[in-house]
Amino acid sequence: MMELENLRDQVTAVLCQISKDQLIEVCNLLKCQTEREGSFGDMSRRELMKVIEQKLDEVEKSYKPEDAVQYVKELLSALSGMGAKGDSGEWRDFSRASEAWDKCKELRGEIRALEEKLKMADAAPAQAQSPAPAKISEVTIRREFRISGQIGEGGQRDRLSHTNLLHQIENGLRKGHSESEVVEAVIRAISPGLKLRDMLEIKTDLTLTQLKTILKGHYREDDTSDLYQKLISISQDPKESPQDFLFRAIELKDRLLYISKGKEEEHYGADLVKKKFLRGTSCQPTDHPSSSQRKPQTSSSSTEVQALVSELKAEVAEVKQMVLASLNNNKPQSTRRPTDSVGPRRKRGCKTCQLNGEGDNCTHCFKCGQSGHISRGCRAPRLLQGNDRGPLPRDQQ
Structure with missing residues (x-):
């Protein structure tokens, strides 16, 4: 320098x-x-x-x-x-x-520019071959799949139902969990001590399809043929409300459509199932109180469940009114002899005020006609002896 x-x-x-x-x-x-x-x-x-x-x-x-x-x-x-x-x-x-x-x-x-291009070309394949960090982080942060509730014996109200269990399994598959993770979660959800859990834990290479078949047998679920027969012959129980009957019919229809999707089950079309559902919910038994007044519903494909609910609610109100009216009409008549009329209402005031038309404003004693006391404390003898208003009607006979 x-x-x-x-x-x-x-x-x-x-x-x-x-x-x-x-x-x-x-x-x-x-x-x-x-x-x-x-x-x-x-x-x-x-x-x-x-x-x-x-x-x-x-x-x-x-x-x-x-x-x-x-x-x-x-x-x-x-x-x-x-x-x-x-x-x-x-x-x-x-x-x-x-x-x-x-x-x-x-x-x-120019030489420097070429050297930089060569470095960038050498670094590009290395970046393409390197694994994407996003996929690795996605796998590490995903939560473990679990079943909410416990699987017990069939019919227990505090345990998972077959429909709820299938719903959770489908949700797990939609969220990206593998079939092996779902199978393991279902086995963990079975109550300890059940023979079903011991049997499933021993089985190796258990698939999700096999697990669904075993669970169907454990819950004693009906196949598509039995569900179809129940749907076409469904009827309202005597002590069942119209809303409960409708919800039971909807649940039966949805179960039939869901199970029909399986490859091992007999298939029933959605249109056929919907027609049978509308027919079963629109028809009333002949001994129903309002069967003669109710109009039959149409089985068009555009009929909605909300229309059925509204009509059933109106029918319930009508039945309640009929029951209340019948109860009022059937009340037992009183056996007590009615009291005959004993004459006109007694006039107020003393005799003088009554004659003058001032009985309501009279301040005299009603017995003696004097001022200063009332008839209850009057010591004067009555001027008129005997019955003041005459004999009773029964004494005149």
Whole structure:
């Protein structure tokens, strides 16, 4: 660096000694660039020297130290041999050397660009072959599949039903769990001590299809033929509400459609099952209180369950009204002899006020007609003896 600084000082000293025209020629040969508009002829000597110094600063930054030293040496040699009237041979040699340095600089830039492209090409296959981290993290953070509840004997209300168990199995498969994980979760959900769990834990290579068949036998579930017969012959129990009857029919229909999807079961079409369901829920027994008033429903495919529920609710209200009316009509008649009318209501007031029409405003004693007391505490004898209102009707017979 010291050598380069000394050479720069020598170049500056030589530039101070040459003329303005020679400075302009040096700027053109060095291919100097300036932000000022116009040619180098419009610039002063100081400005021309500043432009040359900026060019040398660029050479010092872009070239290697030894190359920059060689460049400044050749420039100093050319400037020293420059005559007062024109160019010397050494200056022409420097011009050719400067062009060679510029070409060398361009070639080095192209070499660097090619090296970077080669590095990127080598790194691309390595990235393609590397495993994706997203898949690894997805496998590690996935939760273990579990069955909510316990599997007990068939018919226990506090244990899982067959329908609920199948629903949880389907949810596990939709969430991406394998069949082996689902089978293991079902076995863990069986109550300890049951022969079913001991038998399944001993079995090897148990598939999900085999497990479903075993569970169907454990719950004593009906096949599609039995469910179809129940659906076409379904009827409302005497103590069963219309809503419970409808929900039982819907549950039977859905079970039949779900089990019919299995390959080992007899298949029943959805349209056929829906027609039988509508027929079973729309027909009423002949001894039903409102069977004569109820209109038969249509079995169109657009009939909705909500319409059935609304109609059944209206029918329940109608039956309640009929029952209440029949209870009111069948009440036992009273055996007590009705009391005959004994005459008109007794008038208020004393005799005098009654005759004057002021009985309601009378303040006298109703017996004696005196003021100051009431008839309950009156000690005067009654003026009229016997029955004041006459004999009772039964005494007149």
